[in-house]
Amino acid sequence: xxxxxxxxxxxxxxxxxxxxxxxxxxxxxxxxxxxxxxxxxxxxxxxxxxxxxxxxxxxxxxxxxxxxxxxxxxxxxxxxxxxxxxxxxxxxxxxxxxxxxxxxxxxxxxxxxx
Amino acid sequence: xxxxxxxxxxxxxxxxxxxxxxxxxxxxxxxxxxxxxxxxxxxxxxxxxxxxxxxxxxxxxxxxxxxxxxxxxxxxxxxxxxxxxxxxxxxxxxxxxxxxxxxxxxxxxxxxxxx
Numbered sequence: 001x002x003x004x005x006x007x008x009x010x011x012x013x014x015x016x017x018x019x020x021x022x023x024x025x026x027x028x029x030x031x032x033x034x035x036x037x038x039x040x041x042x043x044x045x046x047x048x049x050x051x052x053x054x055x056x057x058x059x060x061x062x063x064x065x066x067x068x069x070x071x072x073x074x075x076x077x078x079x080x081x082x083x084x085x086x087x088x089x090x091x092x093x094x095x096x097x098x099x100x101x102x103x104x105x106x107x108x109x110x111x112x113x114x
Numbered sequence: 115x116x117x118x119x120x121x122x123x124x125x126x127x128x129x130x131x132x133x134x135x136x137x138x139x140x141x142x143x144x145x146x147x148x149x150x151x152x153x154x155x156x157x158x159x160x161x162x163x164x165x166x167x168x169x170x171x172x173x174x175x176x177x178x179x180x181x182x183x184x185x186x187x188x189x190x191x192x193x194x195x196x197x198x199x200x201x202x203x204x205x206x207x208x209x210x211x212x213x214x215x216x217x218x219x220x221x222x223x224x225x226x227x228x229x
């Protein structure tokens with residue numbers, strides 16, 4: 001069964017460093033998303049991406065964040081200068097363009113900022 | 115932002131019995147609802163969804179009921195199995211706007227199925 005994959009599973013970085021989280025969405029999906037879950041809190045929407053541009057972003061997704069689809073398979077989230085409060089699980093998701101709108105999530109990347 | 119609420123943080127149910135999980139929402143513009151299951155150290159797994167034009171959707175052991183007037187939905191799992199022990203999230207979106215892909219999640223309900 002097709003699935004969303006994410007790498008790395010765990011990333012530790014120092015405050016102020018740049019990180020890139022990588023995702024491979026399900027191959028025939030056209031819509032891509034990033035969510036995050038801070039420990040003990042709800043899953044929060046960050047950004048949606050379609051047709052090589054951002055469709056929607058939350059207030060969390062400020063200038064420190066960017067997304068890119070560098071090729072036909074990868075979808076990345078970059079945090080330019082990490083802060084302690086960026087420590088969270090980051091989930092990538094994708095959905096098809098077939099009248100069904102359920103989003104399929106990857107296993108997540110745990111980002112720890114020290 | 116409390117647009118989607120799951121007021122029961124936990125639920126314990128015996129194997130073979132029915133699990134009923136509840137979810138309330140405040141945004142009357144929400145018209146598409148989903149349930150996800152999540153095991154520790156994994157991403158949310160899609161279970162079942164329902165559009166606001168329906169009041170019930172069934173898939174195997176899982177049934178979702180939607181009461182639009184009460185802004186309430188529930189997930190029924192019958193019969194409950196040990197593998198159903200997980201955190202269950204309710205999510206909602208407004209499909210009529212450009213924000214249709216933005217899922218709003220509840221806080222989750224931890225389900226424990228006991229032998």
